[in-house]
Amino acid sequence: MNSSAPAAKVQHLSFSYREGRAEQAIALYRDFSLSFKADSIVAIMGRSGSGKSTLARTLIGDLPVDSGVIAWREDFQETYHVSYVDQSFGDTLHWWHRVWQNLDWPLRKRRWARPERAARVKALLRAFGLTELADSFPRQLSGGERQRLAVARCLSWKPHCLILDEALNALDSDTKRTIIAALRSLATEDKMTVILITHALADTLALADRCVLLGKTPVEILGDFEISLPHPRDENSPEYREAQEPLIEVLRHGYL
Amino acid sequence: MRSCATATCDIQMKFSPRLFALILPLLIVIAWSLITARGWVDPLILPAPTAVLSALGKLLTTGGLTQDLLRTTLRVLAALGIALAVGVPCGLWLGYNRRFYEAIEGPLHALRSLPAVALFPLFLIVIGVGEWSIVALACYNSVLVILISTVAGASQAHPRRLQMARTLGLSTRELITDVLFWEALPSILTGIRVAVGYGLALVIAVEMFIGVSQAGLGRKIFDYQSAYRIPETYAAILLTGALGVLLNLLVGLLEKRLLHWLPSASRSDNQ
Numbered sequence: 253m254n255s256s257a258p259a260a261k262v263q264h265l266s267f268s269y270r271e272g273r274a275e276q277a278i279a280l281y282r283d284f285s286l287s288f289k290a291d292s293i294v295a296i297m298g299r300s301g302s303g304k305s306t307l308a309r310t311l312i313g314d315l316p317v318d319s320g321v322i323a324w325r326e327d328f329q330e331t332y333h334v335s336y337v338d339q340s341f342g343d344t345l346h347w348w349h350r351v352w353q354n355l356d357w358p359l360r361k362r363r364w365a366r367p368e369r370a371a372r373v374k375a376l377l378r379a380f381g382l383t384e385l386a387d388s389f390p391r392q393l394s395g396g397e398r399q400r401l402a403v404a405r406c407l408s409w410k411p412h413c414l415i416l417d418e419a420l421n422a423l424d425s426d427t428k429r430t431i432i433a434a435l436r437s438l439a440t441e442d443k444m445t446v447i448l449i450t451h452a453l454a455d456t457l458a459l460a461d462r463c464v465l466l467g468k469t470p471v472e473i474l475g476d477f478e479i480s481l482p483h484p485r486d487e488n489s490p491e492y493r494e495a496q497e498p499l500i501e502v503l504r505h506g507y508l
Numbered sequence: 509m510r511s512c513a514t515a516t517c518d519i520q521m522k523f524s525p526r527l528f529a530l531i532l533p534l535l536i537v538i539a540w541s542l543i544t545a546r547g548w549v550d551p552l553i554l555p556a557p558t559a560v561l562s563a564l565g566k567l568l569t570t571g572g573l574t575q576d577l578l579r580t581t582l583r584v585l586a587a588l589g590i591a592l593a594v595g596v597p598c599g600l601w602l603g604y605n606r607r608f609y610e611a612i613e614g615p616l617h618a619l620r621s622l623p624a625v626a627l628f629p630l631f632l633i634v635i636g637v638g639e640w641s642i643v644a645l646a647c648y649n650s651v652l653v654i655l656i657s658t659v660a661g662a663s664q665a666h667p668r669r670l671q672m673a674r675t676l677g678l679s680t681r682e683l684i685t686d687v688l689f690w691e692a693l694p695s696i697l698t699g700i701r702v703a704v705g706y707g708l709a710l711v712i713a714v715e716m717f718i719g720v721s722q723a724g725l726g727r728k729i730f731d732y733q734s735a736y737r738i739p740e741t742y743a744a745i746l747l748t749g750a751l752g753v754l755l756n757l758l759v760g761l762l763e764k765r766l767l768h769w770l771p772s773a774s775r776s777d778n779q
Contacts, residue, residue: 332677343668348690348769361676361686391771409676 257325259290259413259445260311265320267306280306282470283320290325293439293446295456298466304449305338307466308417311447312336328412328445332362335411337419341402345390351401352377352386358409372408379434380404396427403431407438413445420448420455432458436483453503457496458485465502475502555739564743573747579723580715581751583639584707587646591703595654596696600684602655603662603692620652624710628717637718646710650703654696661695662688694767701759708752725751 267281280303288294298304309315311322312334328334337344346354355376359369377383380400390398399422407414414435420428436459439446448459456463457479465475479495486492537557543549544556551559567573602609628645635641665688673687715726725748732741 330677331675335675336671340668343666344672346669346687346690347771348693357686358672358676361673361678361682389769391769406672 257290258287259325259328261285261287261321261323262307262311263321263323265310265322266318267303267310267315267320268318269306279470281317281320284471286464286473288445288447289462290445291439291443292461293436293448293459295448295450295460295463296466297450297453297456297463298471299451302466303469303471304451304466305417307471308336308415308447308449311415332409333412334415335406335413336415336417337403337406338417339419339421341406341419342398344405345398345402347390349389350386351382351388351390351393354390354401354405355408358405362409364409372410376404376408379438381430396424399423399427400430400434403435407435407442407444410442411444413447414439415447415449417449418451420450421452428455433484435459453496453499456499457487457492463499465499475499552736552738555742559739560742560746563737563739564746567740567743573725573728573744576723576725576728576744577747577751580708580711580725580748583642583646583711583724584704584755586643587650587707587711588700588703590643590647591650591654591707592700595651595699596658596689596692599655599658599696600662600688600692603659603665604680604684604688606663609659609663616652616656620649620656624649624706625713628714632718641718642711642714642724645714646707649706649710653703653706654699657695657699657702658692661692664695665691694770697759697763697767700762701756704755704759705752708748708755712748 263285265281265284266279268277268279270276271278286307296304296307306315310317313322314336324334346357349357352373355373356369359372364372374383377386380403382397382401382404385393385397390401393401403419420431423431432455435446438444446459448455450456460479463475463477463479464473465477466472467474475498477495477498481489481491481495540554540557544551544554602612624645627648628641631641631645631648635644669687669691670683673683678686711724712726712729715724716730725744729741729744729748732738732744
């Protein structure tokens with residue numbers, strides 16, 4: 253296995269959906285190709301209805317494609333290697349488990365050894381600022397704390413890839429800051445590939461190594477940018493401003 | 509704390525709901541004493557509360573009803589135990605295999621709508637006159653109630669939670685014990701509450717029908733009534749009612765203990 257090979261390759265994807273009473277088929281994707289580099293954070297941006305979420309869901313095999321290939325690298329092929337999370341990720345919590353048990357349960361199910369489980373839970377609690385709440389039940393948490401727990405949970409067992417499908421949209425700014433910092437450090441530590449589906453430029457600039465802009469029907473890649481800034485990123489640095497220029501330029505042309 | 513301006517609100521603040529709940533029974537006892545003291549009703553139909561209470565005291569102290577109380581309670585609990593052992597696993601499995609459940613849902617509801625007592629003669633033929641006939645009949649209803657409420661709870665499992673469990677590669681058995689059981693638990697407890705009520709009613713009714721072993725509160729109510737021992741009849745009825753209240757309270761305690769994690773929005777506060 254070549255570890256520099258892409259984590260996932262979408263090749264010649266065609267996908268259409270039926271709309272309206274006439275059930276007219278609309279080709280959303282036609283011969284679309286894109287590959288995702290392993291161990292990096294890729295943001296997929298586009299206005300709503302541009303097919304971002306469709307792409308994410310075809311990646312996890314949730315939607316059947318008309319033609320084309322979704323090829324995951326060998327070490328991503330087990331279902332538990334790809335964790336998919338959308339806006340309703342709060343609903344994945346186990347209300348009957350305490351905070352630490354919520355993090356521990358996936359590890360137990362993946363047959364982790366006890367000492368490793370304890371260490372991982374401790375590290376996650378710290379990264380997401382939940383250490384003091386370890387023994388609480390989810391119903392005792394605030395909305396933001398619950399969201400932090402839910403994100404911690406969906407990457408707890410070190411999946412090789414995490415797909416965040418507009419998952420960060422409804423977060424308040426404090427929660428978002430904590431989650432973004434934790435995501436960034438865990439992605440690096442655990443060598444996790446992250447695919448971030450979003451329409452928020454700020455999230456892309458805070459997290460991503462690369463940004464792919466989608467638009468038009470059938471979907472085309474309108475822009476593909478490397479964002480090579482050090483972390484944590486400072487919104488006021490000249491490098492940051494320089495990096496966001498071309499993105500804003502594309503956005504300004506009304507594609508988002 | 510909410511601020512209240514109205515008079516009714518003031519009263520509610522001063523008296524706890526528990527105290528409030530005592531008012532209606534107290535009124536009934538007062539009315540009862542008044543009716544019997546004035547001799548408005550024949551004591552053969554309605555004896556004085558004091559007569560009933562002294563009969564109850566005598567029966568309890570001499571142990572005249574202890575055996576029956578124990579027997580009836582055990583029958584209700586045995587029926588509930590069997591109903592849980594059968595209804596919960598089957599209900600969880602059916603909740604997971606919705607399509608199969610939808611195929612048998614109609615007949616199941618038909619069976620549940622059938623008054624259980626109507627089946628009793630059949631049970632006598634199949635199982636015979638005995639302890640098991642009584643338990644089986646009480647079971648019949650409880651199994652269906654618990655099965656249906658378990659299915660209802662399990663089918664409400666959040667798709668996201670199930671999706672995550674599948675992503676983690678859980679086996680069907682693990683999915684049922686680790687996720688579906690907990691999703692269904694609130695509903696199962698509601699089922700238990702209903703099943704206990706049905707169970708007690710059925711056990712009492714069947715005890716009246718047959719004189720198996722001569723023990724049981726239902727049997728005693730029937731016997732005392734036949735012998736025109738009216739205060740004792742009322743005493744046995746009161747005891748049966750108290751047993752029902754006690755069982756209900758126990759289910760309430762169980763709910764509190766097992767469902768403390770439930771967000772209050774989805775909790776049914778009906779105690």
